[in-house]
Amino acid sequence: MEFPKKYKALENNMFSSGNFTLVPIRFEDRLKIMQWRNEQIDVLRQNTLLTAEMQDAYFEKVVFNLFNAERPSQILFSFLKNEQIVGYGGLVHIDWKNKNAEISFLLDPSLNSIEFYNVAFESFLDLILEPARNIELHKIYTYGYSLVDYRFFPLINKNFLLEAILKEQVLINENLIDVKIYAKIL
């Protein structure tokens, strides 16, 4: 099976700023993504550890179909620095009628220093605006678990506004944690 390289829903499929680039999610990145998700399962909306078989099936049956859809439910990217994958993310839960979408973002946890996180996430937030505008979204938003404050600084720096704090919303390592929702009107 040849995995697609372009989303039909996008006019452009590659977005670059400085050393960082967004490209349509690549099949060859799937196992690294699986590993990163499993290592950070506590902070993701994921209940079980992924296996290679599960990840293969997800890419072949779900992700594959996103590329040719006129209005995909999500548009996922591999996030590269100097052409090497360092994370992934995209527009998810796309509401085409109301023109909004959630943005998701996950970094390779081995690169997760505060300094790199800030630079990388801010670059991602700049880059994701382009496909968002390409599909004429009015608004993008993101959910974050309120575990450490620094993880929200890039959102604030990029003029995302805090729209909601869901108190004691999730259970992580037996602690009830707030969820913060930041959003940006495009």
Next chain:
Amino acid sequence: MNNIKLKTLNIAHADEITEWKSDRELSELILSDFSKTSKDESEKWISKNTSDPNQRLFGLIINESELIGIGRLMFIDFTAKTCELGIYIGNKNHRGLGLGKSFLNLLVSHAFINLGLRKINLKVREDNFNAVSLYEKLGFINEGKFNEHFVSNEKFKNNNILLMALFNGR
């Protein structure tokens, strides 16, 4: 009182569901996607959602058997003990009679007592003043607002959604 109760929805209720899903005004009010729906599609929707282990889908029943609306507890997280609540009275003849409050109390009780949940979330249009007022009277608090989050009459401005929540025992 009209002998009200919650009853798990089944495909015998497909006619009413079809009518309500095809009601554009109602769909916009409850922030649901509007589409002309067939009975067959309604039956599939009922089957799918009643077999979802993380959802409870109820008909709002009066006088033993008359279905007048829908109550849902969705995205139930049994670990964090939360859910999202949705409710509407589809039968226009039964709106404005205080039945919404009664059914809401039944749903909340089911969530907190039968399911042992800790927190109920919901979303409501900011301009649905009757619903917002009802939720506030029942103790729901405002946790935030999605600004310009839906389109109505081709506009986004002031089309905001309130996020409200009720904690068990608070």
